[in-house]
Amino acid sequence: MINKILIANRGEIASRIIRTCKELGIGTVAIYSEADSESPFVSYADEAYLLGGSRVQESYLNVAKILDIAKEAKVDAIHPGYGFLSENADFAQSCEAAGLIFIGPKPDVIQQMGNKVEARKKMEEAGIPLVPGFSRPLTDSMEAAAVAEKIGYPIMLKASAGGGGIGMQAITNEEELSKAFEGNQKRAQLFFGNGDMFIEKLIEKPRHIEIQVLADKFGNAVYLWERECSIQRRHQKVVEEAPSSFLDEETRRKMGEAAIKAVQSIGYHNAGTLEFLVDVNKKFYFLEMNTRLQVEHPVTEEITGLDLVEQQIKIANGEKLSFTQENVKRQGHAIEVRIYAEDPKTFYPAPGKITGLSLPEGEGIRHELAVQATSVVSHFYDPMIAKLVVSGATREIAIDRLKEALENYKVEGIKTNLPLLKEIIEHEAYYQGDTTTDFINKYIKKIKV
Numbered sequence: 477m478i479n480k481i482l483i484a485n486r487g488e489i490a491s492r493i494i495r496t497c498k499e500l501g502i503g504t505v506a507i508y509s510e511a512d513s514e515s516p517f518v519s520y521a522d523e524a525y526l527l528g529g530s531r532v533q534e535s536y537l538n539v540a541k542i543l544d545i546a547k548e549a550k551v552d553a554i555h556p557g558y559g560f561l562s563e564n565a566d567f568a569q570s571c572e573a574a575g576l577i578f579i580g581p582k583p584d585v586i587q588q589m590g591n592k593v594e595a596r597k598k599m600e601e602a603g604i605p606l607v608p609g610f611s612r613p614l615t616d617s618m619e620a621a622a623v624a625e626k627i628g629y630p631i632m633l634k635a636s637a638g639g640g641g642i643g644m645q646a647i648t649n650e651e652e653l654s655k656a657f658e659g660n661q662k663r664a665q666l667f668f669g670n671g672d673m674f675i676e677k678l679i680e681k682p683r684h685i686e687i688q689v690l691a692d693k694f695g696n697a698v699y700l701w702e703r704e705c706s707i708q709r710r711h712q713k714v715v716e717e718a719p720s721s722f723l724d725e726e727t728r729r730k731m732g733e734a735a736i737k738a739v740q741s742i743g744y745h746n747a748g749t750l751e752f753l754v755d756v757n758k759k760f761y762f763l764e765m766n767t768r769l770q771v772e773h774p775v776t777e778e779i780t781g782l783d784l785v786e787q788q789i790k791i792a793n794g795e796k797l798s799f800t801q802e803n804v805k806r807q808g809h810a811i812e813v814r815i816y817a818e819d820p821k822t823f824y825p826a827p828g829k830i831t832g833l834s835l836p837e838g839e840g841i842r843h844e845l846a847v848q849a850t851s852v853v854s855h856f857y858d859p860m861i862a863k864l865v866v867s868g869a870t871r872e873i874a875i876d877r878l879k880e881a882l883e884n885y886k887v888e889g890i891k892t893n894l895p896l897l898k899e900i901i902e903h904e905a906y907y908q909g910d911t912t913t914d915f916i917n918k919y920i921k922k923i924k925v
């Protein structure tokens with residue numbers, strides 16, 4: 477029975493997890509770095525332990541220290557949040573070896589879905605639509621050229637161990653390929669210690685649409701509809717919404733059923749997300765699977781009325797899902813924007829001391845905060861300081877409420893990306909649902925600060 481949880485994370489997601497634990501009467505242990513000693517999540521937990529220095533290697537990635545604290549605090553389970561160790565199979569394994577419940581899937585499933593080529597193979601076996609391409613690493617640029625000829629240009633060159641677009645390049649002809657192959661292979665080897673490359677058919681003007689799933693330890697699984705996350709900047713999501721205004725009911729159902737088939741074929745349990753590329757003809761292709769709770773999970777919570785952290789804890793506790801697919805409701809529309817401490821002109825992180833914070837309140841407005849009015853935003857971690865989630869009965873109502881909320885969202889003392897967010901949400905193309913992955917490049921020319 478899980479009575480006490482260590483949250484192996486920081487910022488807004490740590491506070492968010494603690495909030496649900498409190499609602500469930502579960503004890504909470506926060507771990508924090510020196511730079512986070514004044515962060516709200518630290519005082520919000522029942523207990524808090526200093527990890528040591530501020531660099532992530534000394535703190536939030538310090539497995540030995542985290543497990544020592546878990547032992548000392550006598551916790552029953554560890555919630556990894558997202559990022560940091562949340563998709564580290566060795567960490568999940570170490571938790572279980574220490575007699576702790578890791579709130580997430582089994583270590584071998586984390587390992588399996590963490591490698592693109594492995595994951596592709598498993599999805600192919602499960603009959604999930606894949607982008608036409610090659611499911612095993614290419615040996616050299618000669619083979620790459622042969623495979624590219626077979627698939628037909630344009631193609632996308634990708635690193636197996638890649639993520640966030642690193643080691644990825646769209647290629648339109650053969651001479652481009654030979655130059656690009658070596659370069660990306662070296663970059664992938666440098667970045668990931670793994671230079672395996674593979675090739676896929678290029679999907680033009682794609683949308684990034686992902687399906688949230690929940691699966692218990694008894695083989696029951698449900699999909700909690702989709703999230704549209706196409707508006708990204710350098711592979712960093714900026715705006716996410718649920719449901720997608722692009723999908724029709726039939727595509728939505730087919731994507732959900734594919735996601736269920738996939739999770740059941742790999743023996744998955746807990747919360748997970750399958751990312752798909754969706755082309756202009758609404759054909760969808762498996763991209764990758766995330767074996768963790770995602771930053772953007774609140775938009776799914778708003779339209780289903782479910783608390784995903786509560787569901788994660790119950791599943792980890794060995795409980796069966798208390799509902800079936802028919803009971804999963806989909807009501808209204810929710811949009812999340814990520815507020816970053818960054819210079820709106822250069823997009824560089826802009827750490828500093830917040831001197832004032834005033835938040836919009838009202839119908840359909842939900843805040844997830846990493847900071848308070850006196851916080852110092854440090855340069856050690858991701859510069860996301862908050863998420864603003866706005867929901868309404870329709871997409872139009874949600875957009876109107878979000879516009880007004882952004883107008884009334886004040887962060888003093890540091891620069892933020894609020895001007896960019898306003899530009900996006902106020903743009904006619906956004907209102908029309910023209911939200912493909914090239915939205916920012918296509919529509920956001922200069923930011924009025």
Ligand code: MV4
Pocket residue numbers: 607632639640641644676677678679680682683684705706708711753763913
């Ligand atoms: C693609 C693609 C087009 N065709 N694969 C971006 C990082 C990783 N999530 C996969 N990504 C893409 N893979 C093929 N075969 C276009 C992208 C892509 C993208 C995908 C989703 C959201 C934003 C994106 C931005 C640029 C490229």
